[in-house]
Amino acid sequence: MTTFDAAVIGGGLAGCLAATHLARGGMSVALFEKRSTAHHKVCGEFISGEGVPLLHEVGVSLEQATHISNMRLHGPTRSCEAPLPTAARGLSRLLLDELLLKAAQESGVELMRGEAVKTLEQADGLFRLGGVTARRVVCATGKAEFKPVQTRAGRDSGMVGFKVHLRLPAKARDRLRQYVDLFVFENGYGGLAPVEDGLTNLCFLMEREAIAKVQGDWPHVSRWLSGACEGLAGYLDNAEPAFWPMATVANVPYGFVRESAVSDDIYCVGDQLAVIPSLTGEGMTIAMQTGKRAAECILAGVGAKEFQLEMAAVVRPRVQLGFLVHRLFKSPRISDLGTQLVNRWPRLVEYIFRHTRSPAV
Ligand SMILES: Cc1cc2nc3c(=O)[nH]c(=O)nc-3n(C[C@H](O)[C@H](O)[C@H](O)COP(=O)(O)OP(=O)(O)OC[C@H]3O[C@@H](n4cnc5c(N)ncnc54)[C@H](O)[C@@H]3O)c2cc1C
Numbered sequence: 001m002t003t004f005d006a007a008v009i010g011g012g013l014a015g016c017l018a019a020t021h022l023a024r025g026g027m028s029v030a031l032f033e034k035r036s037t038a039h040h041k042v043c044g045e046f047i048s049g050e051g052v053p054l055l056h057e058v059g060v061s062l063e064q065a066t067h068i069s070n071m072r073l074h075g076p077t078r079s080c081e082a083p084l085p086t087a088a089r090g091l092s093r094l095l096l097d098e099l100l101l102k103a104a105q106e107s108g109v110e111l112m113r114g115e116a117v118k119t120l121e122q123a124d125g126l127f128r129l130g131g132v133t134a135r136r137v138v139c140a141t142g143k144a145e146f147k148p149v150q151t152r153a154g155r156d157s158g159m160v161g162f163k164v165h166l167r168l169p170a171k172a173r174d175r176l177r178q179y180v181d182l183f184v185f186e187n188g189y190g191g192l193a194p195v196e197d198g199l200t201n202l203c204f205l206m207e208r209e210a211i212a213k214v215q216g217d218w219p220h221v222s223r224w225l226s227g228a229c230e231g232l233a234g235y236l237d238n239a240e241p242a243f244w245p246m247a248t249v250a251n252v253p254y255g256f257v258r259e260s261a262v263s264d265d266i267y268c269v270g271d272q273l274a275v276i277p278s279l280t281g282e283g284m285t286i287a288m289q290t291g292k293r294a295a296e297c298i299l300a301g302v303g304a305k306e307f308q309l310e311m312a313a314v315v316r317p318r319v320q321l322g323f324l325v326h327r328l329f330k331s332p333r334i335s336d337l338g339t340q341l342v343n344r345w346p347r348l349v350e351y352i353f354r355h356t357r358s359p360a361v
Pocket of ligand 1: 009010011012013014015032033034035042043044045046047048115116117118140141142143144146161162203204205249252269270271272278280281282283284285287
């Protein structure tokens with residue numbers, strides 16, 4: 001049985017960043033990813049400006065990504081717009097996650113594709129998992145619970161996430177160029193962002209009790225969303241889905257922050273460490289920052305307990321502010337009021353953006 005310096009469970013943003021930095025630091029690394037092929041993940045696909053250098057650092061090219069420098073906010077009946085403090089990018093997770101896995105492999109990581117790790121045994125200072133042994137483990141399974149590591153029980157936002165790529169008519173696509181549009185409706189909110197190949201990502205969250213409203217074919221879903229939020233109608237008329245059915249995810253544990261480590265050799269990163277509400281567009285960057293930081297700690301001999309305390313202190317204030325905005329956002333009346341406030345004080349957007357961004361760690 002091969003023994004690795006580290007085993008990383010989960011080949012998303014956090015896992016790939018951790019594995020690549022560990023391998024670049026000279027460690028032998030096994031990376032387990034349960035999905036055997038590229039697939040659509042539920043995500044707004046908005047990469048915040050703070051995340052861009054982290055991708056460049058591991059050699060991921062963003063040449064296919066779109067540039068996003070402004071945002072519009074549509075309440076049920078009112079809209080506003082404001083510039084973003086830092087330019088963001090739009091790129092599908094279908095492409096981004098594959099680029100990250102490739103970067104990890106090119107750094108010397110042993111990728112075990114199509115391997116779901118189910119158990120983790122520890123004996124004589126070694127972990128045994130997925131047919132290998134390893135000295136340390138990085139848990140990067142995202143929203144999926146990994147049983148051997150303490151779960152996030154009790155943190156369920158009651159929201160279900162949906163995602164589909166759309167081909168918009170040329171006029172609507174031009175209107176969205178360089179913009180991310182956020183929209184709020186009774187029972188949920190979402191975003192439209194331009195991604196590669198002229199496609200537009202429509203991603204939204206709905207309260208679980210209300211999802212029957214968006215069950216059916218695309219004409220039904222599009223009609224319902226356009227009726228629920230005036231600002232959306234102009235985009236969805238004559239738009240065609242690039243795939244169907246929509247990708248979905250349930251039980252999103254918004255607001256979760258892991259406060260302590262399970263063991264000094266198991267490092268939890270990404271959504272396993274903290275889950276910031278999606279409307280902040282910061283989850284991917286936190287995943288990359290914590291993945292990279294875990295690698296730095298492992299390479300420097302810093303244990304998982306210290307890593308976890310440091311990371312919780314860095315991300316907790318951001319997650320708390322994001323959670324507050326998420327709760328206010330869910331109220332159509334407050335979001336309409338929010339658009340009025342932003343029209344009067346566009347710097348409010350800058351304030352929320354800056355305070356939900358994690359400083360470089
Ligand atoms: C509706 C919605 C919209 C969002 N929009 C945005 C946005 O616009 N911008 C943004 O920055 N963030 C957004 N986020 C958050 C962002 O998607 C996550 O924070 C980010 O993907 C977390 O990265 P991760 O690496 O921790 O997990 P993931 O990206 O989920 O990766 C986890 C990986 O682990 C694998 N895995 C799971 N279990 C196992 C196992 N047992 N063995 C092996 N492999 C396993 C999975 O297959 C997966 O590939 C959004 C989230 C939601 C729900």
